[in-house]
Amino acid sequence: MTDSDLDLIKAVQAESFLSKTGQQAFEVLVKRYQQPLFNFIYRYVGERSAAEDLAQEVFLRVWQAAPRFEARGKVSTWIFKIAYNLSMNEIKRRRRYQDFYKGFCDNMRAESLFPEQRGSRELEQDIMRALAQIPENQRAALLLRVNEDFSYNEISEILNVSPAAVESLIFRARTKLRELRIEN
Amino acid sequence: MKCQDVRKKISAYMDGESGAAMSHRIRQHLSDCAECRKILQDFQETESFIRKLPIYSISPEFTQRVMTELRFDKGTKPAFAPNLLNRILNFFESFFNLLESPKASASIEEFADFPPCSLCKIYFKIL
Numbered sequence A: 001m002t003d004s005d006l007d008l009i010k011a012v013q014a015e016s017f018l019s020k021t022g023q024q025a026f027e028v029l030v031k032r033y034q035q036p037l038f039n040f041i042y043r044y045v046g047e048r049s050a051a052e053d054l055a056q057e058v059f060l061r062v063w064q065a066a067p068r069f070e071a072r073g074k075v076s077t078w079i080f081k082i083a084y085n086l087s088m089n090e091i092k093r094r095r096r097y098q099d100f101y102k103g104f105c106d107n108m109r110a111e112s113l114f115p116e117q118r119g120s121r122e123l124e125q126d127i128m129r130a131l132a133q134i135p136e137n138q139r140a141a142l143l144l145r146v147n148e149d150f151s152y153n154e155i156s157e158i159l160n161v162s163p164a165a166v167e168s169l170i171f172r173a174r175t176k177l178r179e180l181r182i183e184n
Numbered sequence B: 001m002k003c004q005d006v007r008k009k010i011s012a013y014m015d016g017e018s019g020a021a022m023s024h025r026i027r028q029h030l031s032d033c034a035e036c037r038k039i040l041q042d043f044q045e046t047e048s049f050i051r052k053l054p055i056y057s058i059s060p061e062f063t064q065r066v067m068t069e070l071r072f073d074k075g076t077k078p079a080f081a082p083n084l085l086n087r088i089l090n091f092f093e094s095f096f097n098l099l100e101s102p103k104a105s106a107s108i109e110e111f112a113d114f115p116p117c118s119l120c121k122i123y124f125k126i127l
Helices: A005-014 A020-045 A048-068 A075-097 A100-111 A121-132 A136-146 A152-159 A163-183 B003-014 B020-032 B034-051 B062-076 B080-099 B108-112 B118-126
Strands: none
Touching: A005 A020, A005 A048, A005 A075, A020 A048, A020 A075, A020 A136, A020 B062, A048 A075, A048 B062, A075 A136, A075 A152, A075 B080, A121 A136, A121 A163, A121 B034, A136 A152, A136 A163, A136 B034, A152 A163, A163 B003, A163 B034, B003 B020, B003 B034, B020 B034
């Protein structure tokens, strides 16, 4: 199926929930975005089970908000904006109740045993530990740029900041990562 | 162009977000400045490490789980109960967000605040 994201959302908007067409269109959208969304949330939040739950919640919100979606922006930025906001809330919630950064690193260490991982475990842990040391908004901006290839304008929509602020966030993230590499 | 100006823009340049004129000036500077070239190279190497992060596979049953959840949500779940629960949760979420300060933990300066009701805020934040 080669429908654009917008076609799929329009199909969801046009059909009632109980219609097969609306459900099929949404299922295509879920299949298209579940993998990149899951990877973004996992790298951002740092825990696999939480990432799956959050990704599921994202799609639930997308479904609920689909009738109100206006085609002014891209569907992908809209979906990632929901994912970012939910992930941010999760990070805040965790920080409130536990030592999040310790959990982040421990989880990454434990979850490196998953068989689908292709890279070196040590390198992966180093990268995730380094990412965990940069502020959340900088981490989100960098991941959206590097892993998802969003433009600065798109990232500014997702994070709800100006494009100049995105430039600054990514610059500071890279500078911090560079410093961490030099230190090690 | 001065090194400090180039370094501020080098990240955007790397992403192709610095504009044609600025990119041209940065390129010219880089051809003459080994230090700025080194920073660009470091940024690029760091980026290549992040790109090496493995692709994590989501559970094979994820799509089905989402679709089942949606059917349940729209088809059979009564709307009132979850809405009430969400409202209660949102209330507490907003309450804690209000209490939350940008700092990660309580600093000694906060204890100097008056009136002493600010202690409640510090207490909740530590919790």
